[in-house]
Amino acid sequence: MSDGNGRTLLGPLNRVEGDLEIQVAVAAGRVSEAWVNSPLFRGFELILQGKAPMDALVYTPRICGICSVAQSVAAAGALAEYLQVTPTDNGRIATNLTLACENLADHLTHFYLFFMPDFARPGYQSEPWFEAIRERFRAQTGAAVNQVLPARAAFMRLTGILAGKWPHSLSLQPGGTSRALSTSDIVRLRMQIGSFRQFLEQVLFDGPLEQVAALASREQLQAWAAAHPHGDFARFLSVAEALKLETLGRTRHQFLSYGAYGQSRGHWFCRGVVGWQGNQLQPRTLDLDAITEDMSSAWLRGESAHPSVGHTQPDIEMPGYSWCKAPRLAQQVTEVGALARQVVAGHPLLLDLVREQGANVMNRVVARLLEFALVVPAMEDWCQQLIPTAAFCAPQSQRPAQGRGVGLVEAARGSLGHWLSVKDGRIHNYQIIAPTTWNFSPRDRAGQAGPLESALARTPVSGELHECLPIQHIIRSYDPCMVCTVH
Secondary structure, eight states: OBOSSSEEEEOOOSSSBSOOEEEEEEETTEEEEEEEEOOOOOOHHHHHTTSOGGGHHHHGGGGOSSSHHHHHHHHHHHHHHHHTOOOOHHHHHHHHHHHHHHHHHHHHHIIIIIIGGGGGSGGGTTSTTHHHHHHHHOTTTSTTHHHHHHHHHHHHHHHHHHHSSSSSOSOEETTEESOOOOHHHHHHHHHHHHHHHHHIIIIISSSOHHHHHTOOSHHHHHHHHHHOTTSHHHHHHHHHHHHTGGGSSOBOOEEEEOOEEEOSSSEEEOOEEEEEETTEEEEEOOOGGGEEEEOTTBSBOSOOBOTTTOOOOBOTTSSOSBSOOEEEETTBOEEOSHHHHHHHHTOHHHHHHHHHHOBOHHHHHHHHHHHHHHHHHHHHHHHHHOOTTSOSBOOOOOOOSSEEEEEEEEETTEEEEEEEEEETTEEEEEEEEOHHHHHTOOOOTTOOOOHHHHHHTTOBOOSOGGGOHHHHHHHHHTOOBHHHHOO
């Protein structure tokens, strides 16, 4: 639908969590500019004001029904800093297992139910691979569905063992987890993880996880696909090569990761920033004070500010085009997600792909699938580290009347931060920057387009815009969660 000023409105888009609208302008058969709108304001940051600090554990998981654990972990982290509580080793490990389960389940859902069904659409019916891909990945009725849904359901039973229920568990606490695990619980965890490993090795990869995790270059990735053609990973790579998905959604923004899965020291996937210097990737130290939220293109009042002192004041009369703020790190546009996480962590395969091609549709999906091979063996190790006779939650001995806390976590879609301020024993301010807030941000005061807006530019267009499959692939490569975006 054209709005009369040369822009075409796309949306609402299906197979996206929440509400999303995109406007594009087309010139010479390509997208020349794009504007991304998060059209639903929900107001959780305002709801939390005046509440007891511990109420954040009840409210924030309800921001989203598919990444509620990540919201819980971020809230618990902010409260732990405010309360000056250090989680126990068991609590930290159990939290990592719970978060890893949710993150990998999200990756599975994205690949099989959100992303791959687009290649089974009639627009590709002239391709030689179409019938095989359609039979395998067709939405709701493809052969993969009957394998994936039972495997996902069985894997998600981990959260029942670890946290009592999913979503919106209350067991994740500042001091660890209130759900202590017995020896038999740990045995059940190991059995469920082992069953999930079997599914991944037989269905997704057609080979051992450790071999996938060890892939270190584009050449090795291509050789793996040729040697393991019966896995869905190889099927994706064959389609990616045929359609040149590495040319779609290309950007060269800096990458951010808050660090994933806390260890006794540091993180399993390290914290940091990686930017570009010419054609080289350069790691940098993350300066959390350099994060700001720009509101010049949002229907919000206020100036650009760090989230610890920022506010959320809706005003539909403001001259914006989205409810989403524009997070920036050191005033630069920043991409988050599995690709950013693995680039920051220094995985050789993603470094090789990104140095050659930048961020793009193929690389974002490869990064998600790689995390199965990296994280499942780690989960097996974490289970071995649990000690049933030791404490799972540290006591909270004080509730200061004043204080601050920050909770940083890597959700499936990327970097999630909660900034908490307490005054007179009540929440004075609570600000959240979700992964899709980073990736789907609008233009900032300097006119810099957000990551998706930049990725859509130069996309080739033919036929009806609302049926343009390259645009669909680029959008879904970020796995947007719009309900989290403006929470």
